[in-house]
Amino acid sequence: MGKLHNILAKKIPDWRYNYKKLLDQKGNVVLGDVTIEKALSGMRGIKGLACDTSYVTADEGLHIRGSHILDLVHILPEEVLHLLLTGDIPNKAMLADLQSDLKSRNKVPPYIWDILDNMPKDSHPMTMFNTAILSMQKESQFYKAVDAGLSKTKYWHTTLEDSLNIIAKLPAIAAYIYRLRFNKGKRINSNKDLDWSADFVHMMGFDSDSEMTKLMRLYLMLHCDHEAGNVSAFSAMTVNSALSDPYYALSAGLNGLAGPLHGLANQNCLRFVLSIRDHFKGSPSKADLKQFIWDRLNSGRVIPGYGHAVLRCPDPRFTAFMNFGKEHVTDDEIFDIVNKLFKVVPPVLKEHGKAKNPWPNVDAASGALLYHYGLKEFEFYTVLFSISRSLGITSQMVLNRALGMPLIRPKSLPFDVLNSY
Ligand code: HAX
Numbered sequence: 531m532g533k534l535h536n537i538l539a540k541k542i543p544d545w546r547y548n549y550k551k552l553l554d555q556k557g558n559v560v561l562g563d564v565t566i567e568k569a570l571s572g573m574r575g576i577k578g579l580a581c582d583t584s585y586v587t588a589d590e591g592l593h594i595r596g597s598h599i600l601d602l603v604h605i606l607p608e609e610v611l612h613l614l615l616t617g618d619i620p621n622k623a624m625l626a627d628l629q630s631d632l633k634s635r636n637k638v639p640p641y642i643w644d645i646l647d648n649m650p651k652d653s654h655p656m657t658m659f660n661t662a663i664l665s666m667q668k669e670s671q672f673y674k675a676v677d678a679g680l681s682k683t684k685y686w687h688t689t690l691e692d693s694l695n696i697i698a699k700l701p702a703i704a705a706y707i708y709r710l711r712f713n714k715g716k717r718i719n720s721n722k723d724l725d726w727s728a729d730f731v732h733m734m735g736f737d738s739d740s741e742m743t744k745l746m747r748l749y750l751m752l753h754c755d756h757e758a759g760n761v762s763a764f765s766a767m768t769v770n771s772a773l774s775d776p777y778y779a780l781s782a783g784l785n786g787l788a789g790p791l792h793g794l795a796n797q798n799c800l801r802f803v804l805s806i807r808d809h810f811k812g813s814p815s816k817a818d819l820k821q822f823i824w825d826r827l828n829s830g831r832v833i834p835g836y837g838h839a840v841l842r843c844p845d846p847r848f849t850a851f852m853n854f855g856k857e858h859v860t861d862d863e864i865f866d867i868v869n870k871l872f873k874v875v876p877p878v879l880k881e882h883g884k885a886k887n888p889w890p891n892v893d894a895a896s897g898a899l900l901y902h903y904g905l906k907e908f909e910f911y912t913v914l915f916s917i918s919r920s921l922g923i924t925s926q927m928v929l930n931r932a933l934g935m936p937l938i939r940p941k942s943l944p945f946d947v948l949n950s951y
Contacts, residue, residue, distance in 0.1 A: 532631035533624060535690060537616050542686065542932045549933045566948055573759075574839060578940065579767075581758035583614045583925050588842040592756060599752065600846050603853075607750040607921060608632065608726050611697065614755055614925035615690075629725060635698035636720055639666060642703060643717070646710060655913045656788040658707045660781045663696065667777035671695075676773055685773075686932040692776040693924035700917045701726060705733030712907045726750070730917070734905075741858055742903040746914075748854055749896060752847045753915050755922025757840075761786035762793065766923045767930060771938040776927055783923050784916045793893075793915045799835035800897030800908040803867050813866045819874045827882050835894030836875050837885040844872075844889040851895035859902050868898045 561577040568576050585593045592599040594610060595617045602610065605619060608628055612620040620628060642662050649658055667673070672688040680688075706717050718733045727747040732738035758767055766783025770776070787793035810818060823833060838845065852872070859865050872890055879888035897911055 532694075533627045534612065534615065534631065534694075535687070537618075537624075538686070538690065538928075538932070541616060545929075546933060566951065569943070569948065572839075573940075579758045579764075580935075581763075581926060582617075582929060583922055584755040584757055586757050586840050588840060591841055591843060591846040594755060598846065600850060602751065603748060603850050605751060606725060606727070606747055607754065607918065610751050610754050611921045611925065614922055615928060631694065632698040632726060633720075633722055635695050636702060638699045638702050638706075639669065642666065643706065646703075646706060651711075653711070654788070655707050655711050655910045656784070656794070656916065658711065659704060659913045659916055660784050660788070662703045662707070663700075663777055663784070664781040666696070666699070667775065669695065670775035670777050672775040676775075682934060685934075686928055689776055689924075689931040690928045693928055696776060696780060697920055697924060700920055701730035702733055704913050704917055705730055705735075707913065708734050708907070708910055712910070736904065740903075742905070744858075745854065745899055745903060748850065749900075749914060750918040750921075752850055753892065753918035755919070755925070758926055760792065760839075761789060762919060763923055763926060767926060768938045770927045770930060771935065776924060779927060780920060780923055784919070787916055787919060788912060793912045793919070795834050795891070796893035796897055796911045796915060797908040799893045800901060800911065802834045803864055803871070803898060804908075806867050806871075807863060813863045813870065816870055816874055819867075819870055820878060823871075823875055823878045824882075827878070833875055833879065835871075836879060836888065836890055838887045838889070838891045841889065841891065842887050845891045845894075847892040848890045848894050851892075851899060855895065855899055855902075859899065862898070862902050864898045864901055868895050 562575075564576055568574060583595065585596075587593070590598060594602060595613050597613075602613075605613070606625070609619055609625055612618065612624065612628055642665060645665050646658055646662060649661065669692075670688075671691045672685065675685070675688040702720055709715060709717060714735050718735060720729050721732050721738070724732055724738055725747075727750050728738040728743045730750075731740070731743045731746050736742045756763070758764060762783040764783075765786040766779045769782040770779035774782075790798055806814065806819070806822060809822065814822065826833065852869075855865050855868075871894070875890070876888040879885045897908055900906075900911065900914070901908070
């Protein structure tokens with residue numbers, strides 16, 4: 531077991547004490563009303579979950595363990611994993627320990643390559659990715675521990691073991707899916723001298739000593755977590771709460787990420803930007819773009835990459851990608867269209883009057899940057915999102931196990947009962 535285990539073992543007794551104290555002393559405090567409108571609108575705004583890894587405010591967006599995401603753009607995904615789990619950015623020695631721990635766990639069971647090789651050639655990369663995660667379920671140490679009747683207080687140990695085992699393997703699995711699905715040639719082995727993101731870039735077949743690696747480190751850090759109530763985290767936490775192991779729970783959550791209103795929006799967003807380029811044979815004028823947006827809205831379609839269920843401001847993760855693009859990308863018509871959309875879409879959505887949030891979300895800019903560096907197969911983009919989001923989802927699972935959080939089971943009512951209120 532690595533040092534991360536020891537760090538958590540020291541912190542968890544205090545967290546458990548605080549959890550119990552909160553429940554004992556403030557268990558009856560009312561957090562808000564549940565109206566029929568809320569029950570009929572996807573439980574929007576109902577405060578019914580606890581999550582310490584991250585917090586999203588409507589006017590500033592994502593905070594990881596209290597730090598605003600724009601103050602974390604310099605850290606590695608491995609560092610954000612440490613932060614999510616423990617509340618602290620690791621020092622150099624801790625980071626090196628975590629990185630070498632992940633390296634020691636990164637060998638993918640050979641049967642996974644066989645399973646992927648035998649899937650239909652036109653399978654969606656997300657289906658392949660989630661199938662690979664679920665197929666490794668037989669490796670679960672948590673499953674074996676529960677089956678053996680281990681004490682509940684120890685559940686978090688094997689949840690962490692499973693989580694680290696999964697996280698360590700995701701880059702190799704995703705990279706192979708990329709190469710297999712898009713005819714890029716043979717599987718490339720991991721390079722033990724590279725960090726988690728650089729090794730991923732290397733295994734995909736890109737030069738790991740390039741700006742693509744810088745972008746990938748940022749990408750895999752920025753998408754790591756977004757509270758517990760979004761579709762993927764909530765689905766994963768619900769499955770996790772049934773004492774299903776991390777393989778079951780993570781793949782359940784990532785199936786939700788594959789929805790076009792959630793993680794799949796990043797592939798749709800780039801497709802949308804490319805359709806603008808193709809329609810206008812280049813980057814259009816703002817006036818033409820404005821008309822294009824209105825035509826799309828009037829035909830009843832959403833503008834991908836804009837709007838959000840919780841945010842009411844430009845997503846800071848979008849801002850981080852735009853800052854990266856401004857620093858590194860010049861003369862790129864796709865990035866230019868993304869820039870113009872940012873100027874044109876919010877006022878149009880405001881005038882249109884439906885979307886509660888007219889601002890860009892995380893998916894509005896990332897695809898243009900990946901495309902710029904040659905990762906043009908946009909059906910693969912949600913897999914990238916999934917690798918990163920696995921950091922947050924698994925961290926939440928470990929913490930929920932550490933606190934002994936109970937089964938998630940909200941109450942539903944039939945429509946005639948709702949009508950009788
Ligand atoms: N374009 C056009 N209409 C939009 C819109 C957009 N970008 N965003 C919201 N609306 C519409 C909704 O469709 C809804 O219309 P109806 O009343 O006719 O159903 C109305 O505005 C109110 O919706 P809302 O309350 O503002 O938004 P929701 O919380 O229901 O949904 C979504 C949030 C992100 C799903 C929504 O804004 C959307 O569909 N955006 C485009 C797809 C997208 O970018 N998704 C990625 C979100 C980020 C993410 O989770 N990534 O993983």
